[in-house]
Amino acid sequence: MVAGSDRIRVAMPHGPAPVERDGVSDYVAHLVRALDDAGVTVVPVPVRPADGRSPLRWLTGTARAAERVRHLGADLVHVQFAPSAYRFSGMPGLLPLRLPRSLPLVTTVHEYGGWAVPGWLPGPLWSLLERARLWDRETGRLVPASAAVIVTNDGHAGVVRARTGVATAHVPLAPNVADHAGATTAGRRLRAEIGLPGGAPLLVFFGFVHPVKGIRHLIGALPALRRAHPDLRLLVAGGFTSQALPEAEARAFRDELTALTHRHGVADAVTFTGYLTPERASAALHAADVVVLPFTAGVTLKSGALLAALAHGRPTVVTAPDGGGDELHRSGAVAVVPERRDSAALAATVGRVLADPVLRRRLAERGRTLAAGYAWPRVAAAHRDLYRRLLGRRDG
Known part of the structure; x- marks a missing residue:
């Protein structure tokens, strides 16, 4: 000081x-x-x-x-x-x-x-x-x-x-959310709160929910993922209303996503949390087996949500921007989906990460190392x- x-x-x-x-x-x-x-x-x-x-x-x-x-x-x-x-x-x-x-x-x-x-x-x-x-x-x-x-x-x-x-x-x-003390235990409690069976995989999207964040395509990937993991769940952790998405538009988008979960037959697998306090957001990240950020323009290191996921040691799947990305995509700290706005490509990449514990551990370690510099x-x-x-x- x-x-x-x-x-x-x-x-x-x-x-x-x-x-x-x-x-x-x-x-x-x-x-x-x-x-x-x-x-x-x-x-x-x-x-x-x-x-x-x-x-x-x-x-x-x-x-x-x-x-x-x-x-x-x-x-x-x-x-x-x-x-x-x-x-x-x-x-x-x-x-x-x-x-x-x-x-x-x-x-x-x-x-x-x-x-x-x-x-x-x-x-x-x-x-x-x-x-x-x-x-x-x-x-x-x-x-x-x-x-x-x-x-x-x-x-x-x-x-x-x-x-x-x-x-x-x-x-x-x-990172826009610090790794809070006790969040690992709170993450286990959160998994129980949403009724996740023991050992079932949990995907987490974290951040403001907006059409450009690719949630539509992530929901569209769930049917294919649940064929291999019938108990898999998705937690959409973040608020809908923001400066970029005023309240009326936010309500309409949430209704659209809810209808989409029914259309794909995965309504029982998706939980929308709304805005979370920093402590609760940290718990949600610790609850995740894989964090998925399928932004429609690709993910770069200008995302505080991404850095929070990496700092929490979560294996993270992202989409790449035009031009091949930045240090993030050269680091080996994330699994990169080869196509944006593509549910099948999302399902393939997330499925590969879920199936490979060695890959998940490597992504978590490299992610923490990368985030330490930010x-x-x-x-x-x-x-x-x-x-x-x-x-x-x-x-x-």
């Missing part, structure tokens, strides 16, 4: 959703605690839309957040940006226009490469604006005005550099060192 006057003070604007509804808010909560231990005081500043349904309510909320930042007396501002965190409003991208230019600005882009506001502006014009560092199609003035841009993965770094010429700092994620103290130290460089402070 670094005392009083030596501590860096950071204002951290972020999306307004609570941690149980937004992965970036959950990330911020973890980061604030880790930075406190590293000698950095963070004041979170949620950017909340004003009341009502006015199209300007996010503009009002952004102005209010800027006003609060100006009165905090912070050493720098660090914005956590993801379009979904702000319900795809471009207004938070105006934040730099309302802040003192003397206050160093840092932006972390958690999602990047698939959005533009306004969407009708032609690509060549966006390119002119971005190369001139005037405006960024996804973050408005945030990336162009930042003294440093942080990315969590190489893919985002490449897109930012190609569009804007900005060199980024790569600070990876860390820890919150390391994430916090990387942020602190970046802040010090920007502020011209020496280590100490």
